[in-house]
Amino acid sequence: MSMSINDDELAKLERGIEQAWDLAIAKGFDPFPVNFEVVPATIMYEFGAYGLPGRFSHWTRGKAFYRMKTSYDFGLSKIYELVINTNPSYAFLLENNSVLENTFVAAHVFGHTHFFKHNAYFAHTARNMVDRVSASADRIHKYEFDHGRLEVERFLDAVLAIEEHVDYFTRIKPDSSDPQESSKPLTTPYDDLWDMEQRRKERATEERPATRKIPAEPTKDILLFMAEHAPHLEDWQRDILLIVREEMLYFVPQMQTKIMNEGFASIAHSRIMRDMDLDEGDFMRFATLHTGVLAPSRTHLNPYHLGFTILEDIERRWNAPTAEQIAHGMRPNQGWEKILEVVETENDVSFLRNHLTEELIKDLDLYLYRKEGDEYVIVEKDWRKVRDGIVAQMTNFGYPYLVIDDADYHRNSELYIKHLFEGQEMDLSYAEKTLHYVYQIWGRATHLETVFDGKRVLLSFDGTRNTRQALEES
Amino acid sequence: MNVSRHDWSLHRKGSIDQQRHKEKVRDAIKKNLADIVSEESIIMSDGQRQIRIPIRSLDQYRFRFDPGRQQQAGQGNGKSKVGDVVARDPQPGKGNGEGEAGEEPGEEYYEAEVGLDELAQLIFEDLSLPNLEEKHQAELETETVRFTDVRKKGPMSNLDKKRTIMENMKRNAASGTPGFHDLQTDDLRFKVWEPTVRYESNAVVIAMMDVSGSMGDFEKYIARSFYFWMVRFLRTKYNNVKIVFISHHTEAKEVTEEEFFHRGESGGTQVSSAYELALEIIKQRFPPQDWNIYPFHFSDGDNLPWDNDRCVQLVNELMQQCNIFGYGEIREGHYRSPSTLMSAYAKIQDQKFISVTISDKREVYPALRKFFTARGDAVPKAP
Numbered sequence: 113m114s115m116s117i118n119d120d121e122l123a124k125l126e127r128g129i130e131q132a133w134d135l136a137i138a139k140g141f142d143p144f145p146v147n148f149e150v151v152p153a154t155i156m157y158e159f160g161a162y163g164l165p166g167r168f169s170h171w172t173r174g175k176a177f178y179r180m181k182t183s184y185d186f187g188l189s190k191i192y193e194l195v196i197n198t199n200p201s202y203a204f205l206l207e208n209n210s211v212l213e214n215t216f217v218a219a220h221v222f223g224h225t226h227f228f229k230h231n232a233y234f235a236h237t238a239r240n241m242v243d244r245v246s247a248s249a250d251r252i253h254k255y256e257f258d259h260g261r262l263e264v265e266r267f268l269d270a271v272l273a274i275e276e277h278v279d280y281f282t283r284i285k286p287d288s289s290d291p292q293e294s295s296k297p298l299t300t301p302y303d304d305l306w307d308m309e310q311r312r313k314e315r316a317t318e319e320r321p322a323t324r325k326i327p328a329e330p331t332k333d334i335l336l337f338m339a340e341h342a343p344h345l346e347d348w349q350r351d352i353l354l355i356v357r358e359e360m361l362y363f364v365p366q367m368q369t370k371i372m373n374e375g376f377a378s379i380a381h382s383r384i385m386r387d388m389d390l391d392e393g394d395f396m397r398f399a400t401l402h403t404g405v406l407a408p409s410r411t412h413l414n415p416y417h418l419g420f421t422i423l424e425d426i427e428r429r430w431n432a433p434t435a436e437q438i439a440h441g442m443r444p445n446q447g448w449e450k451i452l453e454v455v456e457t458e459n460d461v462s463f464l465r466n467h468l469t470e471e472l473i474k475d476l477d478l479y480l481y482r483k484e485g486d487e488y489v490i491v492e493k494d495w496r497k498v499r500d501g502i503v504a505q506m507t508n509f510g511y512p513y514l515v516i517d518d519a520d521y522h523r524n525s526e527l528y529i530k531h532l533f534e535g536q537e538m539d540l541s542y543a544e545k546t547l548h549y550v551y552q553i554w555g556r557a558t559h560l561e562t563v564f565d566g567k568r569v570l571l572s573f574d575g576t577r578n579t580r581q582a583l584e585e586s
Numbered sequence: 587m588n589v590s591r592h593d594w595s596l597h598r599k600g601s602i603d604q605q606r607h608k609e610k611v612r613d614a615i616k617k618n619l620a621d622i623v624s625e626e627s628i629i630m631s632d633g634q635r636q637i638r639i640p641i642r643s644l645d646q647y648r649f650r651f652d653p654g655r656q657q658q659a660g661q662g663n664g665k666s667k668v669g670d671v672v673a674r675d676p677q678p679g680k681g682n683g684e685g686e687a688g689e690e691p692g693e694e695y696y697e698a699e700v701g702l703d704e705l706a707q708l709i710f711e712d713l714s715l716p717n718l719e720e721k722h723q724a725e726l727e728t729e730t731v732r733f734t735d736v737r738k739k740g741p742m743s744n745l746d747k748k749r750t751i752m753e754n755m756k757r758n759a760a761s762g763t764p765g766f767h768d769l770q771t772d773d774l775r776f777k778v779w780e781p782t783v784r785y786e787s788n789a790v791v792i793a794m795m796d797v798s799g800s801m802g803d804f805e806k807y808i809a810r811s812f813y814f815w816m817v818r819f820l821r822t823k824y825n826n827v828k829i830v831f832i833s834h835h836t837e838a839k840e841v842t843e844e845e846f847f848h849r850g851e852s853g854g855t856q857v858s859s860a861y862e863l864a865l866e867i868i869k870q871r872f873p874p875q876d877w878n879i880y881p882f883h884f885s886d887g888d889n890l891p892w893d894n895d896r897c898v899q900l901v902n903e904l905m906q907q908c909n910i911f912g913y914g915e916i917r918e919g920h921y922r923s924p925s926t927l928m929s930a931y932a933k934i935q936d937q938k939f940i941s942v943t944i945s946d947k948r949e950v951y952p953a954l955r956k957f958f959t960a961r962g963d964a965v966p967k968a969p
Contacts, residue, residue, distance in 0.1 A: 122591070146587060148589040149590045150590075155594045161600060171607040411672055412660060482656065511648075536651045539653065
């Protein structure tokens with residue numbers, strides 16, 4: 113049925129990939145080595161829909177899989193590659209792509225695995241994630257046996273509805289909520305054991321403040337907080353919360369660096385392919401592919417195109433600094449080093465803020481548009497506002513920034529979530545329906561404070577009905 | 587660096603989860619039949635086998651920004667300026683004017699693709715024909731061919747080989763040389779057919795509609811949705827379902843389907859004219875002993891007052907010949923009291939008479955359920 117790759121082609125592809133790898137190294141890329149596997153389209157689309165091979169089952173993934181596959185079957189879109197951030201990395205190629213296409217994709221993949229290896233936001237990702245997700249999938253499968261498939265599905269429905277609300281900055285926060293205790297100088301690591309008895313007595317005599325807030329500080333990690341504090345959950349449910357959270361944390365760096373990562377991979381494929389031994393026809397096919405991947409769109413930003421253009425602009429500017437910049441200490445021909453530095457230290461938000469310049473916004477003809485009636489109309493061309501608008505879209509990878517402000521609201525264990533409003537209004541009808549899911553997990557009334565039409569509003573769900581009320585100005 | 591291949595042919599995870607999604611779509615359709623039954627894309631889908639229907643309950647809700655108020659970024663060709671239109675929402679199908687644009691910002695929903703037959707199956711799952719006299723009625727005869735006999739003469743194409751061999755063996759055994767040999771004309775046996783009568787069930791829907799000035803697009807749409815499903819439902823029960831369209835104002839005439847749903851007339855209403863024409867058509871073309879007859883009449887009830895008694899009398903006459911008589915009154919908005927016609931019909935006690943008032947698209951499905959429920963049983967509750 114499918115035009116599967118034959119042995120000759122496989123050998124040819126292997127040679128192409130070896131050559132691409134040598135060129136990558138010669139050009140200053142430092143990727144993780146990669147194991148490539150050619151797979152049929154169905155498998156590729158399944159991995160695409162699930163994000164990783166072996167991840168747990170859920171109907172929403174089936175829906176995504178069906179949509180992607182249908183769109184592929186109709187020739188509307190195509191995933192070229194899927195890379196897994198491990199060392200060595202794994203990359204999947206489509207078996208019915210041509211050898212040239214797959215060589216092109218491999219060159220692109222080396223850009224990604226360089227990025228995985230060097231970018232600071234990937235420094236803490238679990239490199240054994242494929243094993244971890246399939247272990248989690250096994251546990252969830254067991255819960256289905258123990259508690260019923262529908263029961264588990266219903267809980268997953270609720271958790272997946274709020275899966276974005278994890279705190280990806282946990283690593284740079286102080287862990288202890290009581291700074292005084294941890295500031296006591298210790299002489300050996302075991303000293304604290306000796307005076308535990310003493311401290312227990314102290315604590316007992318201490319006046320507890322009348323309103324001790326839970327959580328002490330507003331917490332962004334809604335999944336973690338619920339796993340630890342939701343009053344009525346069973347262990348398997350807490351485990352599912354933590355599984356979903358762990359997998360989301362794995363994907364966060366990819367979501368935070370989409371533009372840079374695709375831009376850098378596009379630099380890789382374009383520079384490597386340009387120096388490959390290609391005949392004229394293959395070179396034309398490569399150029400067509402490259403143009404297709406980097407085609408701009410009127411209605412969204414193509415991350416490949418935007419990232420590629422900004423990185424090349426950085427290289428150009430650092431290769432040929434102005435007289436003024438030289439006077440400030442910049443040396444010429446530092447373009448590639450600067451790219452590597454940016455790749456190592458930044459994420460999309462800082463990347464755009466630092467490097468999407470006035471000239472680029474004008475050259476690329478970027479704008480902001482919004483819906484007016486049934487038309488989408490350009491509303492902003494001022495470069496600063498366009499840049500800030502794009503950055504705002506990227507912040508928290510495009511989701512409202514929510515924190516749990518109080519888990520004992522009304523002194524009744526009700527959950528009070530606050531939207532840290534930054535100018536973009538939430539979809540209230542969606543929010544109300546999502547509150548049902550939060551309620552399902554938390555088990556008590558849930559509230560969400562946000563801003564709409566310039567006024568603070570509180571959406572609540574008490575298990576039977578939704579209410580909206582205006583809050584006084586604070 | 588290596589490139590490998592594995593055998594993935596037994597891998598089914600995506601398909602299994604997709605199957606579960608399909609199940610959920612089916613459940614959602616069942617829960618939303620009231621909305622779906624009067625969905626324009628279906629009623630207007632003239633014969634398409636696959637239809638797309640919106641299913642709001644399968645949205646994946648999450649905390650998100652309001653897409654209607656959000657600014658998005660795009661890239662122009664170098665000459666873009668403020669005020670340029672970069673895209674347009676697809677225009678919704680003609681007709682349906684309700685629902686202010688922009689009233690519900692960012693209303694998106696999942697569209698499921700289902701087959702019309704599958705949908706019909708869900709809708710009709712627990713509907714049945716009113717349990718009236720249909721069993722006693724004669725069904726229409728059609729001729730069919732059945733092989734019923736065996737003879738010694740006939741065309742070779744009808745040769746009954748098994749019987750021929752047996753005849754040969756019997757004859758050989760009788761003459762002392764058992765076995766199959768020495769075939770003679772006398773051994774040959776032929777199958778013979780006979781024309782027989784097969785009974786076929788027929789139904790005719792007599793669709794009557796008021797097309798006077800007071801019947802607007804909404805009223806016609808409701809009637810159209812109702813007839814659409816009614817005909818489909820009857821086709822599941824009878825081999826042959828015909829539909830006759832009668833439109834009327836002060837006079838009635840038989841019209842084509844196209845005219846029935848699209849032509850508007852002005853002037854007053856005299857319902858009895860339609861019933862008289864229906865009786866005439868039954869008499870001439872659909873003898874009740876051969877046909878299951880389902881007259882249904884849709885009106886807004888604004889009948890000429892002196893005509894109402896005559897209508898009651900004609901309805902009684904129709905019921906003697908038909909399986910059921912349905913009257914649907916379409917009144918947009920709930921502000922008006924029942925019409926004088928409806929009040930007049932309130933006196934009819936016959937079980938064959940069924941009336942409904944529809945004032946909203948959603949009420950088409952309950953009306954269908956009311957009409958097609960075995961009499962004597964409670965109306966099954968909509969799921």
